[in-house]
Amino acid sequence: MTKTILRALAGETLPTPPIWMMRQAGRYLPEYRATRAKAGDFLSLCYTPDLAAEVTLQPIRRYGFDAAILFADILLVPQALGADLWFVTGEGPRLSTITDAGGVAALKPADAVHETLGPIYETVRILSRELPSETTLIGFAGAPWTVATYMIAGRGTRDQGPAHAFKQADRAAFSALIDRITEATIEYLSAQIEAGAEVVKLFDSWAGSLQGADFDAFCVAPARQIIAALKQRHPGVPVIAFPREAKDRYAGFARATGADCVALDNSVDAGWAAAQVQTDGCVQGNLAPGHMVTGGQALIEETRAIVEAFRAGPHIFNLGHGITPDADPEHVALMVETVRAR
Numbered sequence: 001m002t003k004t005i006l007r008a009l010a011g012e013t014l015p016t017p018p019i020w021m022m023r024q025a026g027r028y029l030p031e032y033r034a035t036r037a038k039a040g041d042f043l044s045l046c047y048t049p050d051l052a053a054e055v056t057l058q059p060i061r062r063y064g065f066d067a068a069i070l071f072a073d074i075l076l077v078p079q080a081l082g083a084d085l086w087f088v089t090g091e092g093p094r095l096s097t098i099t100d101a102g103g104v105a106a107l108k109p110a111d112a113v114h115e116t117l118g119p120i121y122e123t124v125r126i127l128s129r130e131l132p133s134e135t136t137l138i139g140f141a142g143a144p145w146t147v148a149t150y151m152i153a154g155r156g157t158r159d160q161g162p163a164h165a166f167k168q169a170d171r172a173a174f175s176a177l178i179d180r181i182t183e184a185t186i187e188y189l190s191a192q193i194e195a196g197a198e199v200v201k202l203f204d205s206w207a208g209s210l211q212g213a214d215f216d217a218f219c220v221a222p223a224r225q226i227i228a229a230l231k232q233r234h235p236g237v238p239v240i241a242f243p244r245e246a247k248d249r250y251a252g253f254a255r256a257t258g259a260d261c262v263a264l265d266n267s268v269d270a271g272w273a274a275a276q277v278q279t280d281g282c283v284q285g286n287l288a289p290g291h292m293v294t295g296g297q298a299l300i301e302e303t304r305a306i307v308e309a310f311r312a313g314p315h316i317f318n319l320g321h322g323i324t325p326d327a328d329p330e331h332v333a334l335m336v337e338t339v340r341a342r
């Protein structure tokens, strides 16, 4: 029998939506914190296949989610292209910055990424052996715009100001950077699929700060290019696109990019998305992650409302963004139980 997530991605309307959760392997889980302590730092965890596979499996054991997402990070691609990457405890990622055309030119070629990313493919191979037969394995990468914002600023930024400034100052160099990340992403996701990923997801976490023609050029076009290349190399492997905070640009996004599913953030009204986005195929989402902190009746009611809003079409239940470290594992169990009680 085909796995439920693959059925939803193929366009099937299921009586109970399959469920998984962004950042399901993470600091809210005591078992994650224990494994991470064993690894030492976050990057060692990403690059140690046995431990990365272990943390990927933890939320599957605890909650029986319908999908597991490879444990890695979107910033491994910049590192594989030659950037320095480190994590500052309590603050987040730091990268060496790209400030001009010379910085773009100094990057490694796209196919060099495999030299660094081999351990990630090994994690995928371990997972495809060890996951329960009903669980779908999702691989992922950051989308070019989001990855570029980190490569230019060297860190997460509130408004992606440095990337917008680079784009204004030297559009040709900026486009060259987007192209290099696009090619590297095709290489990386293809290798994940060859290692056993059954679905891949593109995270464009900062898509919401691109407007008008820039949204088309730097969010839609690279996604379309990546999806077309993957479909050519690996026909039948579904792609989930997450243009976070794309607002009305969610409508038509699947058609414009070829994505099999569009993941919705929690600013999107589910009724609107059922009418404007789900008409083109599967949608994923979109409970506010804050409910995993607060729990209670509001969690139950909002979970039911989302399931109800999307019940006439293909839907994968998820949060609208990653679960936060202060979430209560019991609230996650309540969400899963509420979705499956239908």
Ligand code: 1CP
Pocket (backbone or CB within 6 Å): 021, 022, 023, 024, 025, 026, 027, 036, 042, 069, 070, 071, 072, 073, 074, 075, 092, 093, 140, 142, 155, 156, 157, 203, 205, 322
């Ligand atoms: O301290 C820790 O243990 C590190 C926290 C952490 C985790 C658990 C980071 C650092 N990355 C991850 C794993 C991760 N990152 C996954 C694994 C699979 C899963 O979902 O369980 C995935 C899919 C990501 C993707 C990711 N990394 C995104 C896109 C999705 C999103 O959340 O918007 C982004 C923007 C990143 C960058 C990043 N990595 C880590 C942090 C704290 C950040 C955000 C930095 C910032 O913007 O300031």
